[in-house]
Amino acid sequence: MHIAREADSRESASFDFQAPAESTSRAFIEANTVSSSFAEIRRDHIIPVFVKDNEPLISQSDFIQVTAEAVREVFRGEQILAPQVRVSHPIKGRIPEAKDKPAAQLHDWERTIYYERMMFCIEVPTLFETVGGNPLTLVVGGVKAYNLDSLYNRKGAVEHFKLFIGFENLVCTNLCVRSDGYAGDVRASSLEQLQKAILSLLRSYDPRRHLRQMQALTEYSLTEHQFAQLVGRCRLYQHLPVAVKANIPALLYGDQQLAAVCKDYYRDKSFCRDENGDISLWKAYNLFTGVNKSTYIDQFLDRSVNALDFAAQVQDALEGQSASWYLR
Structure with missing residues:
Protein backbone atom coordinates (compact mmCIF):
# COMPACT_ATOMS: atom_id res chain seq x y z
CA MET A 1 0.00 0.00 0.00
CA HIS A 2 1.45 3.33 -1.07
CA ILE A 3 -0.65 5.79 0.88
CA ALA A 4 1.51 6.19 3.97
CA ARG A 5 2.12 9.89 4.55
CA GLU A 6 5.69 11.11 4.46
CA ALA A 7 7.33 12.44 7.60
CA ASP A 8 6.71 16.10 8.36
CA SER A 9 10.46 16.75 8.07
CA ARG A 10 10.26 16.43 4.30
CA GLU A 11 10.32 19.64 2.31
CA SER A 12 6.84 21.06 1.96
CA ALA A 13 5.23 20.43 -1.42
CA SER A 14 4.86 23.49 -3.58
CA PHE A 15 1.44 24.28 -4.99
CA ASP A 16 1.40 26.42 -8.09
CA PHE A 17 -2.05 27.21 -9.45
CA GLN A 18 -0.44 28.16 -12.74
CA ALA A 19 1.22 24.75 -13.09
CA PRO A 20 0.30 23.04 -16.38
CA ALA A 21 -0.09 19.65 -14.73
CA GLU A 22 -3.69 18.90 -13.79
CA SER A 23 -5.22 15.74 -12.42
CA THR A 24 -6.05 14.54 -15.92
CA SER A 25 -6.95 15.84 -19.34
CA ARG A 26 -10.12 13.72 -19.22
CA ALA A 27 -13.22 14.97 -17.45
CA PHE A 28 -14.20 13.44 -14.11
CA ILE A 29 -17.75 14.70 -14.74
CA GLU A 30 -19.47 15.44 -18.02
CA ALA A 31 -23.21 16.24 -17.89
CA ASN A 32 -23.59 19.83 -19.08
CA THR A 33 -20.26 21.04 -17.66
CA VAL A 34 -17.38 22.84 -19.33
CA SER A 35 -13.75 23.00 -18.31
CA SER A 36 -12.47 26.03 -16.45
CA SER A 37 -9.47 26.84 -14.28
CA PHE A 38 -8.65 28.53 -11.00
CA ALA A 39 -7.00 31.42 -12.86
CA GLU A 40 -9.99 31.92 -15.16
CA ILE A 41 -12.49 31.89 -12.30
CA ARG A 42 -10.45 34.36 -10.24
CA ARG A 43 -9.76 36.66 -13.18
CA ASP A 44 -12.96 36.60 -15.23
CA HIS A 45 -15.93 35.52 -13.12
CA ILE A 46 -17.95 37.99 -11.11
CA ILE A 47 -18.95 37.03 -7.55
CA PRO A 48 -22.61 36.89 -6.44
CA VAL A 49 -23.55 39.16 -3.56
CA PHE A 50 -26.05 39.14 -0.72
CA VAL A 51 -28.93 41.29 -1.89
CA LYS A 52 -29.54 43.19 1.35
CA ASP A 53 -26.05 44.66 1.72
CA ASN A 54 -24.27 43.94 -1.60
CA GLU A 55 -21.51 42.05 0.23
CA PRO A 56 -19.94 39.12 -1.66
CA LEU A 57 -20.46 35.46 -0.93
CA ILE A 58 -17.44 33.21 -0.54
CA SER A 59 -16.12 33.02 -4.07
CA GLN A 60 -15.50 29.77 -5.90
CA SER A 61 -11.84 30.71 -6.33
CA ASP A 62 -11.45 31.28 -2.57
CA PHE A 63 -13.06 27.87 -1.96
CA ILE A 64 -10.52 26.22 -4.27
CA GLN A 65 -7.66 28.18 -2.69
CA VAL A 66 -8.51 27.30 0.90
CA THR A 67 -8.98 23.63 -0.02
CA ALA A 68 -5.60 23.53 -1.74
CA GLU A 69 -3.97 25.04 1.32
CA ALA A 70 -5.61 22.41 3.53
CA VAL A 71 -4.41 19.63 1.21
CA ARG A 72 -0.90 21.01 1.33
CA GLU A 73 -1.01 21.15 5.13
CA VAL A 74 -2.40 17.65 5.69
CA PHE A 75 -0.37 15.93 2.97
CA ARG A 76 2.85 17.82 3.52
CA GLY A 77 5.69 16.53 1.36
CA GLU A 78 3.46 14.96 -1.29
CA GLN A 79 3.15 16.06 -4.89
CA ILE A 80 -0.03 18.08 -5.39
CA LEU A 81 -1.34 18.83 -8.87
CA ALA A 82 -3.21 21.89 -10.04
CA PRO A 83 -6.98 21.61 -9.59
CA GLN A 84 -9.16 20.36 -12.41
CA VAL A 85 -12.32 22.49 -12.51
CA ARG A 86 -15.69 21.95 -14.19
CA VAL A 87 -18.51 24.50 -14.22
CA SER A 88 -22.13 24.58 -15.34
CA HIS A 89 -25.24 26.77 -15.47
CA PRO A 90 -23.72 30.06 -16.69
CA ILE A 91 -25.23 33.33 -15.46
CA LYS A 92 -24.52 35.94 -18.12
CA GLY A 93 -24.68 39.71 -17.86
CA ARG A 94 -23.22 42.92 -19.24
CA ILE A 95 -21.78 46.15 -17.94
CA PRO A 96 -24.21 49.12 -17.65
CA GLU A 97 -22.59 50.99 -20.54
CA ALA A 98 -23.56 48.16 -22.89
CA LYS A 99 -27.15 47.83 -21.76
CA ASP A 100 -28.61 48.95 -25.13
CA LYS A 101 -26.32 46.96 -27.40
CA PRO A 102 -27.57 43.91 -29.35
CA ALA A 103 -25.96 40.76 -27.95
CA ALA A 104 -24.12 40.07 -31.21
CA GLN A 105 -22.32 43.42 -30.96
CA LEU A 106 -21.03 43.03 -27.42
CA HIS A 107 -17.26 43.09 -26.89
CA ASP A 108 -15.73 40.57 -24.51
CA TRP A 109 -14.93 43.31 -21.99
CA GLU A 110 -18.60 44.31 -21.95
CA ARG A 111 -19.81 40.85 -20.94
CA THR A 112 -19.97 39.50 -17.39
CA ILE A 113 -20.35 35.89 -16.33
CA TYR A 114 -20.25 33.52 -13.43
CA TYR A 115 -21.31 29.89 -13.19
CA GLU A 116 -23.95 28.85 -10.73
CA ARG A 117 -22.33 25.45 -10.11
CA MET A 118 -18.67 24.49 -9.86
CA MET A 119 -16.85 21.28 -8.97
CA PHE A 120 -13.10 20.76 -8.66
CA CYS A 121 -10.63 17.96 -7.94
CA ILE A 122 -7.07 18.20 -6.65
CA GLU A 123 -5.02 15.07 -7.23
CA VAL A 124 -2.24 13.85 -4.94
CA PRO A 125 -0.50 11.41 -7.33
CA THR A 126 2.16 10.27 -4.85
CA LEU A 127 -0.59 8.65 -2.74
CA PHE A 128 -1.74 5.75 -4.85
CA GLU A 129 -2.73 2.09 -4.90
CA THR A 130 -3.84 -0.53 -7.41
CA VAL A 131 -7.25 -2.22 -7.14
CA GLY A 132 -8.43 -4.83 -9.63
CA GLY A 133 -5.52 -3.95 -11.88
CA ASN A 134 -6.59 -0.28 -11.95
CA PRO A 135 -4.29 2.48 -10.62
CA LEU A 136 -6.03 4.75 -8.13
CA THR A 137 -4.75 8.08 -6.81
CA LEU A 138 -5.97 10.17 -3.91
CA VAL A 139 -8.13 13.16 -4.83
CA VAL A 140 -9.66 15.97 -2.80
CA GLY A 141 -12.32 18.35 -4.03
CA GLY A 142 -15.57 20.11 -3.54
CA VAL A 143 -18.73 21.59 -4.98
CA LYS A 144 -19.96 25.15 -4.73
CA ALA A 145 -23.50 25.61 -6.05
CA TYR A 146 -24.90 29.09 -5.49
CA ASN A 147 -28.42 27.80 -6.13
CA LEU A 148 -28.25 26.17 -2.68
CA ASP A 149 -27.64 29.51 -0.97
CA SER A 150 -30.15 32.17 -0.05
CA LEU A 151 -28.89 35.36 -1.67
CA TYR A 152 -31.66 37.45 -0.09
CA ASN A 153 -29.69 37.84 3.13
CA ARG A 154 -26.91 39.92 4.61
CA LYS A 155 -23.22 39.10 4.80
CA GLY A 156 -22.61 36.44 7.43
CA ALA A 157 -25.50 34.24 6.38
CA VAL A 158 -24.70 30.55 6.16
CA GLU A 159 -23.47 29.29 2.79
CA HIS A 160 -23.50 25.67 1.59
CA PHE A 161 -20.59 23.58 0.33
CA LYS A 162 -19.91 19.94 -0.48
CA LEU A 163 -16.51 18.40 0.30
CA PHE A 164 -14.97 15.05 -0.52
CA ILE A 165 -11.78 13.03 -0.37
CA GLY A 166 -11.45 9.69 -2.11
CA PHE A 167 -9.77 8.07 -5.08
CA GLU A 168 -9.78 8.57 -8.83
CA ASN A 169 -9.56 5.52 -11.07
CA LEU A 170 -6.98 6.59 -13.64
CA VAL A 171 -8.19 4.03 -16.18
CA CYS A 172 -11.49 5.88 -16.59
CA THR A 173 -11.25 9.00 -14.34
CA ASN A 174 -14.17 7.63 -12.30
CA LEU A 175 -14.33 9.11 -8.81
CA CYS A 176 -14.62 6.65 -5.92
CA VAL A 177 -16.06 8.30 -2.82
CA ARG A 178 -16.94 6.67 0.48
CA SER A 179 -19.33 8.06 3.08
CA ASP A 180 -16.56 8.90 5.59
CA GLY A 181 -14.84 10.94 2.88
CA TYR A 182 -17.89 13.01 2.03
CA ALA A 183 -19.46 16.00 3.73
CA GLY A 184 -22.62 16.76 1.80
CA ASP A 185 -23.90 19.84 3.62
CA VAL A 186 -21.06 21.91 5.01
CA ARG A 187 -22.34 25.24 6.27
CA ALA A 188 -20.03 28.18 6.71
CA SER A 189 -20.27 31.94 6.85
CA SER A 190 -16.54 32.62 6.59
CA LEU A 191 -13.41 31.17 5.02
CA GLU A 192 -12.12 30.30 8.49
CA GLN A 193 -15.16 28.12 9.22
CA LEU A 194 -14.86 26.51 5.80
CA GLN A 195 -11.17 25.78 6.31
CA LYS A 196 -11.88 24.08 9.65
CA ALA A 197 -14.48 21.84 7.99
CA ILE A 198 -12.07 20.89 5.21
CA LEU A 199 -9.25 20.06 7.61
CA SER A 200 -11.62 18.03 9.79
CA LEU A 201 -12.71 15.91 6.83
CA LEU A 202 -9.19 15.34 5.55
CA ARG A 203 -7.89 14.31 8.96
CA SER A 204 -10.78 11.97 9.82
CA TYR A 205 -10.86 10.14 6.48
CA ASP A 206 -9.37 6.61 6.55
CA PRO A 207 -7.93 5.83 3.10
CA ARG A 208 -6.84 2.32 4.04
CA ARG A 209 -10.37 1.38 5.06
CA HIS A 210 -11.69 2.79 1.80
CA LEU A 211 -9.12 0.83 -0.22
CA ARG A 212 -9.88 -2.39 1.67
CA GLN A 213 -13.56 -1.98 0.90
CA MET A 214 -12.90 -1.49 -2.81
CA GLN A 215 -10.35 -4.33 -2.90
CA ALA A 216 -12.97 -6.66 -1.40
CA LEU A 217 -15.25 -5.98 -4.38
Whole structure:
Protein backbone atom coordinates (compact mmCIF):
# COMPACT_ATOMS: atom_id res chain seq x y z
CA MET A 1 0.00 0.00 0.00
CA HIS A 2 1.45 3.33 -1.07
CA ILE A 3 -0.65 5.79 0.88
CA ALA A 4 1.51 6.19 3.97
CA ARG A 5 2.12 9.89 4.55
CA GLU A 6 5.69 11.11 4.46
CA ALA A 7 7.33 12.44 7.60
CA ASP A 8 6.71 16.10 8.36
CA SER A 9 10.46 16.75 8.07
CA ARG A 10 10.26 16.43 4.30
CA GLU A 11 10.32 19.64 2.31
CA SER A 12 6.84 21.06 1.96
CA ALA A 13 5.23 20.43 -1.42
CA SER A 14 4.86 23.49 -3.58
CA PHE A 15 1.44 24.28 -4.99
CA ASP A 16 1.40 26.42 -8.09
CA PHE A 17 -2.05 27.21 -9.45
CA GLN A 18 -0.44 28.16 -12.74
CA ALA A 19 1.22 24.75 -13.09
CA PRO A 20 0.30 23.04 -16.38
CA ALA A 21 -0.09 19.65 -14.73
CA GLU A 22 -3.69 18.90 -13.79
CA SER A 23 -5.22 15.74 -12.42
CA THR A 24 -6.05 14.54 -15.92
CA SER A 25 -6.95 15.84 -19.34
CA ARG A 26 -10.12 13.72 -19.22
CA ALA A 27 -13.22 14.97 -17.45
CA PHE A 28 -14.20 13.44 -14.11
CA ILE A 29 -17.75 14.70 -14.74
CA GLU A 30 -19.47 15.44 -18.02
CA ALA A 31 -23.21 16.24 -17.89
CA ASN A 32 -23.59 19.83 -19.08
CA THR A 33 -20.26 21.04 -17.66
CA VAL A 34 -17.38 22.84 -19.33
CA SER A 35 -13.75 23.00 -18.31
CA SER A 36 -12.47 26.03 -16.45
CA SER A 37 -9.47 26.84 -14.28
CA PHE A 38 -8.65 28.53 -11.00
CA ALA A 39 -7.00 31.42 -12.86
CA GLU A 40 -9.99 31.92 -15.16
CA ILE A 41 -12.49 31.89 -12.30
CA ARG A 42 -10.45 34.36 -10.24
CA ARG A 43 -9.76 36.66 -13.18
CA ASP A 44 -12.96 36.60 -15.23
CA HIS A 45 -15.93 35.52 -13.12
CA ILE A 46 -17.95 37.99 -11.11
CA ILE A 47 -18.95 37.03 -7.55
CA PRO A 48 -22.61 36.89 -6.44
CA VAL A 49 -23.55 39.16 -3.56
CA PHE A 50 -26.05 39.14 -0.72
CA VAL A 51 -28.93 41.29 -1.89
CA LYS A 52 -29.54 43.19 1.35
CA ASP A 53 -26.05 44.66 1.72
CA ASN A 54 -24.27 43.94 -1.60
CA GLU A 55 -21.51 42.05 0.23
CA PRO A 56 -19.94 39.12 -1.66
CA LEU A 57 -20.46 35.46 -0.93
CA ILE A 58 -17.44 33.21 -0.54
CA SER A 59 -16.12 33.02 -4.07
CA GLN A 60 -15.50 29.77 -5.90
CA SER A 61 -11.84 30.71 -6.33
CA ASP A 62 -11.45 31.28 -2.57
CA PHE A 63 -13.06 27.87 -1.96
CA ILE A 64 -10.52 26.22 -4.27
CA GLN A 65 -7.66 28.18 -2.69
CA VAL A 66 -8.51 27.30 0.90
CA THR A 67 -8.98 23.63 -0.02
CA ALA A 68 -5.60 23.53 -1.74
CA GLU A 69 -3.97 25.04 1.32
CA ALA A 70 -5.61 22.41 3.53
CA VAL A 71 -4.41 19.63 1.21
CA ARG A 72 -0.90 21.01 1.33
CA GLU A 73 -1.01 21.15 5.13
CA VAL A 74 -2.40 17.65 5.69
CA PHE A 75 -0.37 15.93 2.97
CA ARG A 76 2.85 17.82 3.52
CA GLY A 77 5.69 16.53 1.36
CA GLU A 78 3.46 14.96 -1.29
CA GLN A 79 3.15 16.06 -4.89
CA ILE A 80 -0.03 18.08 -5.39
CA LEU A 81 -1.34 18.83 -8.87
CA ALA A 82 -3.21 21.89 -10.04
CA PRO A 83 -6.98 21.61 -9.59
CA GLN A 84 -9.16 20.36 -12.41
CA VAL A 85 -12.32 22.49 -12.51
CA ARG A 86 -15.69 21.95 -14.19
CA VAL A 87 -18.51 24.50 -14.22
CA SER A 88 -22.13 24.58 -15.34
CA HIS A 89 -25.24 26.77 -15.47
CA PRO A 90 -23.72 30.06 -16.69
CA ILE A 91 -25.23 33.33 -15.46
CA LYS A 92 -24.52 35.94 -18.12
CA GLY A 93 -24.68 39.71 -17.86
CA ARG A 94 -23.22 42.92 -19.24
CA ILE A 95 -21.78 46.15 -17.94
CA PRO A 96 -24.21 49.12 -17.65
CA GLU A 97 -22.59 50.99 -20.54
CA ALA A 98 -23.56 48.16 -22.89
CA LYS A 99 -27.15 47.83 -21.76
CA ASP A 100 -28.61 48.95 -25.13
CA LYS A 101 -26.32 46.96 -27.40
CA PRO A 102 -27.57 43.91 -29.35
CA ALA A 103 -25.96 40.76 -27.95
CA ALA A 104 -24.12 40.07 -31.21
CA GLN A 105 -22.32 43.42 -30.96
CA LEU A 106 -21.03 43.03 -27.42
CA HIS A 107 -17.26 43.09 -26.89
CA ASP A 108 -15.73 40.57 -24.51
CA TRP A 109 -14.93 43.31 -21.99
CA GLU A 110 -18.60 44.31 -21.95
CA ARG A 111 -19.81 40.85 -20.94
CA THR A 112 -19.97 39.50 -17.39
CA ILE A 113 -20.35 35.89 -16.33
CA TYR A 114 -20.25 33.52 -13.43
CA TYR A 115 -21.31 29.89 -13.19
CA GLU A 116 -23.95 28.85 -10.73
CA ARG A 117 -22.33 25.45 -10.11
CA MET A 118 -18.67 24.49 -9.86
CA MET A 119 -16.85 21.28 -8.97
CA PHE A 120 -13.10 20.76 -8.66
CA CYS A 121 -10.63 17.96 -7.94
CA ILE A 122 -7.07 18.20 -6.65
CA GLU A 123 -5.02 15.07 -7.23
CA VAL A 124 -2.24 13.85 -4.94
CA PRO A 125 -0.50 11.41 -7.33
CA THR A 126 2.16 10.27 -4.85
CA LEU A 127 -0.59 8.65 -2.74
CA PHE A 128 -1.74 5.75 -4.85
CA GLU A 129 -2.73 2.09 -4.90
CA THR A 130 -3.84 -0.53 -7.41
CA VAL A 131 -7.25 -2.22 -7.14
CA GLY A 132 -8.43 -4.83 -9.63
CA GLY A 133 -5.52 -3.95 -11.88
CA ASN A 134 -6.59 -0.28 -11.95
CA PRO A 135 -4.29 2.48 -10.62
CA LEU A 136 -6.03 4.75 -8.13
CA THR A 137 -4.75 8.08 -6.81
CA LEU A 138 -5.97 10.17 -3.91
CA VAL A 139 -8.13 13.16 -4.83
CA VAL A 140 -9.66 15.97 -2.80
CA GLY A 141 -12.32 18.35 -4.03
CA GLY A 142 -15.57 20.11 -3.54
CA VAL A 143 -18.73 21.59 -4.98
CA LYS A 144 -19.96 25.15 -4.73
CA ALA A 145 -23.50 25.61 -6.05
CA TYR A 146 -24.90 29.09 -5.49
CA ASN A 147 -28.42 27.80 -6.13
CA LEU A 148 -28.25 26.17 -2.68
CA ASP A 149 -27.64 29.51 -0.97
CA SER A 150 -30.15 32.17 -0.05
CA LEU A 151 -28.89 35.36 -1.67
CA TYR A 152 -31.66 37.45 -0.09
CA ASN A 153 -29.69 37.84 3.13
CA ARG A 154 -26.91 39.92 4.61
CA LYS A 155 -23.22 39.10 4.80
CA GLY A 156 -22.61 36.44 7.43
CA ALA A 157 -25.50 34.24 6.38
CA VAL A 158 -24.70 30.55 6.16
CA GLU A 159 -23.47 29.29 2.79
CA HIS A 160 -23.50 25.67 1.59
CA PHE A 161 -20.59 23.58 0.33
CA LYS A 162 -19.91 19.94 -0.48
CA LEU A 163 -16.51 18.40 0.30
CA PHE A 164 -14.97 15.05 -0.52
CA ILE A 165 -11.78 13.03 -0.37
CA GLY A 166 -11.45 9.69 -2.11
CA PHE A 167 -9.77 8.07 -5.08
CA GLU A 168 -9.78 8.57 -8.83
CA ASN A 169 -9.56 5.52 -11.07
CA LEU A 170 -6.98 6.59 -13.64
CA VAL A 171 -8.19 4.03 -16.18
CA CYS A 172 -11.49 5.88 -16.59
CA THR A 173 -11.25 9.00 -14.34
CA ASN A 174 -14.17 7.63 -12.30
CA LEU A 175 -14.33 9.11 -8.81
CA CYS A 176 -14.62 6.65 -5.92
CA VAL A 177 -16.06 8.30 -2.82
CA ARG A 178 -16.94 6.67 0.48
CA SER A 179 -19.33 8.06 3.08
CA ASP A 180 -16.56 8.90 5.59
CA GLY A 181 -14.84 10.94 2.88
CA TYR A 182 -17.89 13.01 2.03
CA ALA A 183 -19.46 16.00 3.73
CA GLY A 184 -22.62 16.76 1.80
CA ASP A 185 -23.90 19.84 3.62
CA VAL A 186 -21.06 21.91 5.01
CA ARG A 187 -22.34 25.24 6.27
CA ALA A 188 -20.03 28.18 6.71
CA SER A 189 -20.27 31.94 6.85
CA SER A 190 -16.54 32.62 6.59
CA LEU A 191 -13.41 31.17 5.02
CA GLU A 192 -12.12 30.30 8.49
CA GLN A 193 -15.16 28.12 9.22
CA LEU A 194 -14.86 26.51 5.80
CA GLN A 195 -11.17 25.78 6.31
CA LYS A 196 -11.88 24.08 9.65
CA ALA A 197 -14.48 21.84 7.99
CA ILE A 198 -12.07 20.89 5.21
CA LEU A 199 -9.25 20.06 7.61
CA SER A 200 -11.62 18.03 9.79
CA LEU A 201 -12.71 15.91 6.83
CA LEU A 202 -9.19 15.34 5.55
CA ARG A 203 -7.89 14.31 8.96
CA SER A 204 -10.78 11.97 9.82
CA TYR A 205 -10.86 10.14 6.48
CA ASP A 206 -9.37 6.61 6.55
CA PRO A 207 -7.93 5.83 3.10
CA ARG A 208 -6.84 2.32 4.04
CA ARG A 209 -10.37 1.38 5.06
CA HIS A 210 -11.69 2.79 1.80
CA LEU A 211 -9.12 0.83 -0.22
CA ARG A 212 -9.88 -2.39 1.67
CA GLN A 213 -13.56 -1.98 0.90
CA MET A 214 -12.90 -1.49 -2.81
CA GLN A 215 -10.35 -4.33 -2.90
CA ALA A 216 -12.97 -6.66 -1.40
CA LEU A 217 -15.25 -5.98 -4.38
CA THR A 218 -12.72 -7.69 -6.66
CA GLU A 219 -13.28 -10.99 -4.80
CA TYR A 220 -16.96 -11.32 -5.77
CA SER A 221 -18.63 -11.83 -9.12
CA LEU A 222 -22.13 -11.78 -10.55
CA THR A 223 -23.27 -14.25 -13.15
CA GLU A 224 -25.00 -12.91 -16.24
CA HIS A 225 -28.33 -14.03 -14.75
CA GLN A 226 -27.61 -12.29 -11.44
CA PHE A 227 -26.51 -9.10 -13.20
CA ALA A 228 -29.64 -9.07 -15.35
CA GLN A 229 -31.79 -9.57 -12.26
CA LEU A 230 -29.89 -6.85 -10.41
CA VAL A 231 -30.30 -4.25 -13.15
CA GLY A 232 -33.92 -5.24 -13.72
CA ARG A 233 -34.69 -4.74 -10.05
CA CYS A 234 -32.82 -1.42 -10.12
CA ARG A 235 -35.15 -0.20 -12.86
CA LEU A 236 -38.20 -1.47 -10.98
CA TYR A 237 -37.10 0.35 -7.83
CA GLN A 238 -37.84 3.76 -9.36
CA HIS A 239 -41.51 2.82 -9.81
CA LEU A 240 -42.25 1.07 -6.50
CA PRO A 241 -45.01 2.37 -4.22
CA VAL A 242 -43.61 4.79 -1.67
CA ALA A 243 -44.40 2.49 1.26
CA VAL A 244 -42.52 -0.41 -0.35
CA LYS A 245 -39.57 1.74 -1.44
CA ALA A 246 -39.13 3.02 2.12
CA ASN A 247 -38.00 -0.46 3.25
CA ILE A 248 -35.39 -0.91 0.49
CA PRO A 249 -31.91 0.70 0.45
CA ALA A 250 -32.05 3.73 -1.81
CA LEU A 251 -30.72 3.73 -5.34
CA LEU A 252 -30.17 7.20 -6.80
CA TYR A 253 -29.64 6.23 -10.45
CA GLY A 254 -32.32 6.83 -13.07
CA ASP A 255 -33.48 4.81 -16.08
CA GLN A 256 -31.12 6.44 -18.60
CA GLN A 257 -28.09 5.79 -16.42
CA LEU A 258 -29.16 2.19 -15.80
CA ALA A 259 -29.58 1.72 -19.55
CA ALA A 260 -26.01 2.96 -19.96
CA VAL A 261 -24.85 0.41 -17.34
CA CYS A 262 -26.47 -2.34 -19.43
CA LYS A 263 -24.75 -1.13 -22.60
CA ASP A 264 -21.37 -0.88 -20.88
CA TYR A 265 -21.76 -4.38 -19.45
CA TYR A 266 -21.23 -5.56 -23.04
CA ARG A 267 -19.09 -2.78 -24.52
CA ASP A 268 -16.95 -1.02 -21.92
CA LYS A 269 -13.29 -1.70 -22.72
CA SER A 270 -12.17 -1.80 -19.09
CA PHE A 271 -15.20 -3.08 -17.15
CA CYS A 272 -17.30 -5.28 -19.42
CA ARG A 273 -18.29 -8.87 -18.64
CA ASP A 274 -15.87 -11.74 -19.20
CA GLU A 275 -16.30 -14.42 -21.86
CA ASN A 276 -18.83 -16.47 -19.88
CA GLY A 277 -20.91 -13.44 -18.91
CA ASP A 278 -19.66 -13.05 -15.34
CA ILE A 279 -18.66 -9.64 -14.05
CA SER A 280 -16.72 -8.84 -10.90
CA LEU A 281 -18.40 -6.62 -8.36
CA TRP A 282 -15.48 -4.19 -8.76
CA LYS A 283 -16.21 -3.86 -12.47
CA ALA A 284 -19.95 -3.53 -11.85
CA TYR A 285 -19.24 -0.76 -9.33
CA ASN A 286 -17.18 1.05 -11.94
CA LEU A 287 -20.00 0.79 -14.45
CA PHE A 288 -22.12 2.77 -12.00
CA THR A 289 -19.43 5.35 -11.24
CA GLY A 290 -18.86 5.66 -14.98
CA VAL A 291 -22.45 6.52 -15.85
CA ASN A 292 -22.49 8.90 -12.89
CA LYS A 293 -20.50 11.32 -15.06
CA SER A 294 -23.80 12.27 -16.69
CA THR A 295 -25.12 13.58 -13.36
CA TYR A 296 -25.37 17.33 -12.71
CA ILE A 297 -22.77 18.82 -10.37
CA ASP A 298 -25.07 19.34 -7.39
CA GLN A 299 -26.12 15.65 -7.28
CA PHE A 300 -22.88 14.01 -8.43
CA LEU A 301 -21.27 13.27 -5.07
CA ASP A 302 -24.43 11.85 -3.52
CA ARG A 303 -24.69 9.33 -6.35
CA SER A 304 -20.98 8.56 -6.13
CA VAL A 305 -21.33 7.58 -2.47
CA ASN A 306 -24.55 5.71 -3.26
CA ALA A 307 -22.73 3.57 -5.85
CA LEU A 308 -20.29 2.23 -3.24
CA ASP A 309 -23.03 1.70 -0.67
CA PHE A 310 -25.05 -0.20 -3.27
CA ALA A 311 -22.06 -2.38 -4.20
CA ALA A 312 -21.50 -3.14 -0.51
CA GLN A 313 -25.13 -4.25 -0.14
CA VAL A 314 -24.74 -6.60 -3.09
CA GLN A 315 -21.53 -7.94 -1.59
CA ASP A 316 -23.30 -8.71 1.68
CA ALA A 317 -26.01 -10.56 -0.23
CA LEU A 318 -23.45 -12.63 -2.14
CA GLU A 319 -21.74 -13.51 1.15
CA GLY A 320 -25.09 -14.55 2.61
CA GLN A 321 -24.82 -12.00 5.41
CA SER A 322 -28.09 -10.34 4.49
CA ALA A 323 -30.92 -10.62 1.98
CA SER A 324 -31.13 -8.10 -0.81
CA TRP A 325 -34.31 -7.10 -2.61
CA TYR A 326 -32.19 -6.40 -5.66
CA LEU A 327 -31.02 -10.03 -5.89
CA ARG A 328 -34.12 -11.76 -4.57
